[in-house]
Amino acid sequence: MTSADLITVSNVTKTYGEGSSAFTALRGVDLSIARGESLAIVGKSGSGKSTLMHVMALLDTPSTGTITLDGTDTTRLSASRVARTRNDTFGFVFQQFFLIAGASVLDNVALPLSIAGVSRKERERKALAALERLDMADKARNRATDLSGGQKQRVVIARALINDPEVIFADEPTGNLDTATGQAVEDTLFTLNREQGITLVIVTHDPDLAAHCDRAVTIADGRVVADERRAA
Amino acid sequence: MKTRDLVRTAVAGTFRNRLRTSLTALAIVIGAFTLALTLAVNNGLNSYIDDTVATVGSEDTLTVTKPAGEVEGDIVRYDPDAPTVGGIGSSGSVLLGASSGQTELLTTDDLDTLRSLDGVERVHTVRPVRVDYLQLEDAPEADRWKLSLSPGIPGVRFPLAAGTQPDLDSDEPQILLPRDYVKILGLDSADDLAGRTLLLGVTDPTGTQETLTATVVGVTDPVLTFSTPAATPSVALAEAIYDIQARGLPDEQKNRWALAAVTVTTEQGTPVADSVAAVQERLDETGFQGRTIDDILGQFRAFFDAILLMLIGFAAITLLAGSLGIINTLLMSVQERTREIGLLKALGLTSRRVFTLFSLEAVTIGVLSATIGITTPVALAPWVNQVLAEGPLADLPGLQLISFTPTLIAAVAAVIIGIAFTAGTLPAIRAASKDPIDALRHE
Numbered sequence: 001m002t003s004a005d006l007i008t009v010s011n012v013t014k015t016y017g018e019g020s021s022a023f024t025a026l027r028g029v030d031l032s033i034a035r036g037e038s039l040a041i042v043g044k045s046g047s048g049k050s051t052l053m054h055v056m057a058l059l060d061t062p063s064t065g066t067i068t069l070d071g072t073d074t075t076r077l078s079a080s081r082v083a084r085t086r087n088d089t090f091g092f093v094f095q096q097f098f099l100i101a102g103a104s105v106l107d108n109v110a111l112p113l114s115i116a117g118v119s120r121k122e123r124e125r126k127a128l129a130a131l132e133r134l135d136m137a138d139k140a141r142n143r144a145t146d147l148s149g150g151q152k153q154r155v156v157i158a159r160a161l162i163n164d165p166e167v168i169f170a171d172e173p174t175g176n177l178d179t180a181t182g183q184a185v186e187d188t189l190f191t192l193n194r195e196q197g198i199t200l201v202i203v204t205h206d207p208d209l210a211a212h213c214d215r216a217v218t219i220a221d222g223r224v225v226a227d228e229r230r231a232a
Numbered sequence: 233m234k235t236r237d238l239v240r241t242a243v244a245g246t247f248r249n250r251l252r253t254s255l256t257a258l259a260i261v262i263g264a265f266t267l268a269l270t271l272a273v274n275n276g277l278n279s280y281i282d283d284t285v286a287t288v289g290s291e292d293t294l295t296v297t298k299p300a301g302e303v304e305g306d307i308v309r310y311d312p313d314a315p316t317v318g319g320i321g322s323s324g325s326v327l328l329g330a331s332s333g334q335t336e337l338l339t340t341d342d343l344d345t346l347r348s349l350d351g352v353e354r355v356h357t358v359r360p361v362r363v364d365y366l367q368l369e370d371a372p373e374a375d376r377w378k379l380s381l382s383p384g385i386p387g388v389r390f391p392l393a394a395g396t397q398p399d400l401d402s403d404e405p406q407i408l409l410p411r412d413y414v415k416i417l418g419l420d421s422a423d424d425l426a427g428r429t430l431l432l433g434v435t436d437p438t439g440t441q442e443t444l445t446a447t448v449v450g451v452t453d454p455v456l457t458f459s460t461p462a463a464t465p466s467v468a469l470a471e472a473i474y475d476i477q478a479r480g481l482p483d484e485q486k487n488r489w490a491l492a493a494v495t496v497t498t499e500q501g502t503p504v505a506d507s508v509a510a511v512q513e514r515l516d517e518t519g520f521q522g523r524t525i526d527d528i529l530g531q532f533r534a535f536f537d538a539i540l541l542m543l544i545g546f547a548a549i550t551l552l553a554g555s556l557g558i559i560n561t562l563l564m565s566v567q568e569r570t571r572e573i574g575l576l577k578a579l580g581l582t583s584r585r586v587f588t589l590f591s592l593e594a595v596t597i598g599v600l601s602a603t604i605g606i607t608t609p610v611a612l613a614p615w616v617n618q619v620l621a622e623g624p625l626a627d628l629p630g631l632q633l634i635s636f637t638p639t640l641i642a643a644v645a646a647v648i649i650g651i652a653f654t655a656g657t658l659p660a661i662r663a664a665s666k667d668p669i670d671a672l673r674h675e
Contacts, residue, residue, distance in 0.1 A: 059578055060669050080582050087580025098575045098672065102248060114241075115581045117234045 006166065006199055007033040007056055012065035014051050025051040026062070027222035035166070038193045038200040040210035043219035050171060052219060053203045057090055057169045058082050087116050091160025095172035097152045099144040105131070106140040109158045116163070130158040134188065150181035157188055167199040168192070174209060186212065233585055242592030245565070256561040257601045259554035260648060264605025267547035268644045269634065272609060274540045276635035281529055283630060292504050293385060294522035296346060296492045296515060300336040337488035345518060346492055351511045353497040358383035359474040360490035361465065364433035364441060368417055376433070377416055382462035383470070384408075385493045388525065390464070391630065395426030395450030398466050405446040405469035410461035411453055422451040434476040442476050444469070454628060494522065551648070555655035558594055562659035566590065573663050574671025587664035594656020595649055602648035610636050
């Protein structure tokens with residue numbers, strides 16, 4: 001563990017349910033993610049890789065063990081502090097996009113700022129800037145549901161970027177896209193990682209995507225079974 | 233999230249499914265409409281009672297009677313030893329609380345007691361009078377009609393259709409007749425009756441009938457009371473009638489009064505109601521019963537209040553059904569928007585804010601319903617009042633049946649919005665307690 005570590009997972013277990021129906025998704029995971037790193041979490045479905053991402057992203061709490069973020073033990077934080085951390089430190093990219101139907105592209109991108117209580121003028125300015133970086137500024141006034149899959153995922157990335165996050169958590173970001181579009185989204189993510197030093201945590205079962213990351217951690221049956229770094 | 237953004241998001245959320253929201257709101261609109269209308273009618277009736285029956289300066293006046301024995305509730309227990317009233321019937325009116333049979337006539341001693349009572353400034357006496365018939369001076373004998381008399385009390389003003397209020401202290405024999413007699417006496421309008429001279433038939437204790445004349449000084453509009461229309465004689469006329477009625481009786485039987493109106497001494501700095509209450513208590517201790525105009529009107533108000541309560545009950549049932557509609561609609565909405573809620577929470581919206589968001593959606597439905605449900609009766613009221621005043625309520629001039637005040641409107645709106653908020657609590661808790669992970673996984 002070094003001071004450069006942004007997220008440290010220590011001996012984390014996660015069990016759902018109780019008694020005979022109990023299901024253990026994580027069985028003691030230790031993992032450190034350095035600031036600015038791009039990390040792929042790979043594994044079969046049901047391996048626990050999504051659960052690992054959820055506990056690291058503070059969307060879920062571990063049953064035992066701790067998640068340390070930037071030196072702070074997050075299990076001790078209040079619910080509202082955790083919510084604020086997700087809002088201002090993390091960006092999220094989901095496979096199913098999760099855009100608010102009926103709302104404009106601009107409003108969807110500005111949502112994290114709206115939740116943070118930023119004024120309308122300021123968040124529109126930032127949202128437009130984020131959309132411009134993804135060449136989506138001309139779609140700002142469109143309804144989010146009217147876009148193509150690739151356009152939707154770029155809107156989602158713009159939304160993840162708008163708070164200048166330290167970490168972007170991406171759950172199968174290219175899973176719903178064709179190869180060419182997926183490639184473009186992938187390039188966008190790695191460009192952000194390289195140029196802005198945003199830490200990337202990508203859950204995927206696409207070996208090509210995992211191969212592009214600095215490091216790939218393989219999960220099986222709730223344990224880390226491999227931790228490979230790409231040769232520089 | 234800023235409050236303004238929360239409100240905007242909530243309003244947008246409410247109108248996402250317009251048909252469903254409209255139907256849900258409609259049920260609350262009906263409840264709001266019923267509630268607003270009921271309270272406005274109650275307000276209209278009460279203002280009418282206050283304006284017409286009331287009374288300039290009469291809040292310091294008590295109508296005093298003497299119960300003929302021990303009073304239980306409003307009924308007097310029969311006492312075989314109590315002095316019976318021979319020959320002379322007491323004829324107070326129901327309105328003034330001196331119905332015959334349950335009260336004893338007042339004696340000279342009683343009046344002295346009343347005059348000596350602490351806090352009593354003036355005692356106005358009313359004779360137990362009765363007339364056999366009335367007849368227009370120049371009318372044939374066949375046109376004779378029965379007539380109830382109701383005593384004039386200082387300070388009580390009657391709603392007039394024509395003429396003036398009677399001068400109780402005048403030496404002239406004056407009488408105030410209800411408007412019901414206009415048609416019966418073959419006249420066209422109240423103005424025709426005012427100023428006419430009447431013949432009144434009075435019987436003395438030996439059974440001989442005599443005739444008195446009196447001038448009709450005024451014609452009264454009906455008041456919302458349940459008593460038969462009664463005429464009010466001036467003191468001079470009442471004494472003249474009584475002179476015949478009690479002729480030849482021994483003084484002991486002759487010096488009797490039906491009731492007395494006691495004017496209470498008012499003191500600077502003390503509320504009139506307090507002085508009146510003090511005298512009322514003293515009257516009670518000395519075996520009398522003193523009632524204010526408000527006590528008497530209270531009985532009529534109680535009747536209207538009972539009807540009002542029933543109507544409010546209907547409004548409450550409608551609002552209950554409506555609030556179940558809100559709960560149902562919002563629960564569906566929460567279910568449908570599970571993923572959206574999950575996203576909002578994942579992006580850092582706190583549970584408390586999610587609760588507020590859905591509560592605001594309920595409040596939006598409440599505000600919408602209250603606006604429609606209250607402005608509709610407010611807008612229709614002048615028209616309905618006019619139609620009623622020209623039609624079924626033409627006999628009650630001055631009655632604005634539907635009467636809104638800003639306070640009433642604000643109170644109804646507050647109740648409706650409060651109900652909507654309460655109904656939204658359950659769905660809002662449901663939304664707030666969603667786990668972002670489960671919500672995002674939800675298909």
